[in-house]
Amino acid sequence: MKTMDCRNVRSEINLLELHDALTNDASAHLVNCADCREVAEQSASLRTLVASLGNVTAPENFDMRLRARLARDRQPASGWMNFWRQGNGVPAYALAFALILLVGVVVFLRPRGSEQVAGTIPPAASLNGTTTEKPLTATTALNGSGRTNPSPGSDGIQPAPLPLAGTPPTPGPRPRRAGSELAGNQKASPGSREYSLMPAVTVSNSDASPVVSLSAPMQPLVVSMRDDRGGKRTISLPPVSFGSQKLIQSAYQPVSLASSGKGAW
């Protein structure tokens, strides 16, 4: 009767220690199974062979070499290499990472487009795609079609020419401010306006029909595109102005302060 199969017996043989005996069931199996008997004999022979390998001993100068090595480790390394190896308590990787992070922060926080000074605006582009090169004044009236009407200074508004590119600064009193010499010496970039250097526009409520016109383009920019299949797409971009959107959009007409009845704004 086979109480154990070969697999179980070989597993038991593999776990058998050198001088231990197999269980009765395994021993009974070996009587009838020549293969397992051979495996058992080979295992015993192998175990004896492995055990006979014994231990090797360390060389006689082991202690001396170890002491020398420990003494060498205790001596601080000299020069900058020691700094990078030990980092004065801080791992060198951490130092390198901090350095990279610092450079990254400096680069990220550096003002971008440094040629564009705060307070200036980019050149205004006309709605039909051409660049406006006319000197603009605060009294320029907008009649809804993008045309400008020069209005005299008698409408209650003290005209003040805007210092645009190519326009020499007008003589006269200017508000004193720190760094005001910038206005005289600075060559303004084409189309840029330094509003902070301009005198404020004075609006008087005494005249009958003061008109404040802003020269923001009033017609939306319409772009039509055709694709290969005959389809057409139209994109309409509304006019963009700064600071006086409501006044312009109210009627797309010149704004009269007298008609508003509010007095000053």
Next chain:
Amino acid sequence: MSTVTSLNELDFVAVLTAPVVDRVSDHALLAAAEAGDEDAFAELVGRYRNQITSYIYRMTNDYEGAVDLAQETFVRVYRAASRYQTTHAFSTYIYRIATNLAISELRKRKRRRLVSMTGFFDTRDGQEPVEFNPPDSRPLQDVALVDTERRTAVKRAISTLPEKYRAPLVLRDVEGKSYDEIASILSTSEGTVKSRISRARGFLRDKMRDYL
């Protein structure tokens, strides 16, 4: 500091002192070494240098490399003396360091071998590749030579076992460690240790079939 007043007293002190040194535990020696007692560390090295060198040699089959790694083991013990915890036996601790160093060295060697032509042979499904290690079939003239050749073959065969089988086999069959201790050294369960030892013996028997 007491002074010795007579010869008899000197003998008495000598008799008392010698066994005390022997009884000092590994933990106490390491604690003294941490406090700067170099003699205590030398004592610790003396207790374990042969065992560790032999163990690493069986793992790597390279004596000079084993001596270097054994020294590195003691250097690490010395450096990490302050972090040593007495939850395990010191022998378990130092064998664990030695095992890690030996396995790390074996992996370095494996990486250094760009192409192992023998790695294509003797691979079975679901098993790690085991390097082909053909026995030398030349006739031997002397029994002593036969014995030497068998030992060389078994050392070579052990060194070709996969790491995860080699370490428990060497710890058990060469170093004579218990399953429990091997499990602690290898940071695994006792069942896994038994299973790996069983498989390692099977691999070794297959490799050594012509020598047995």
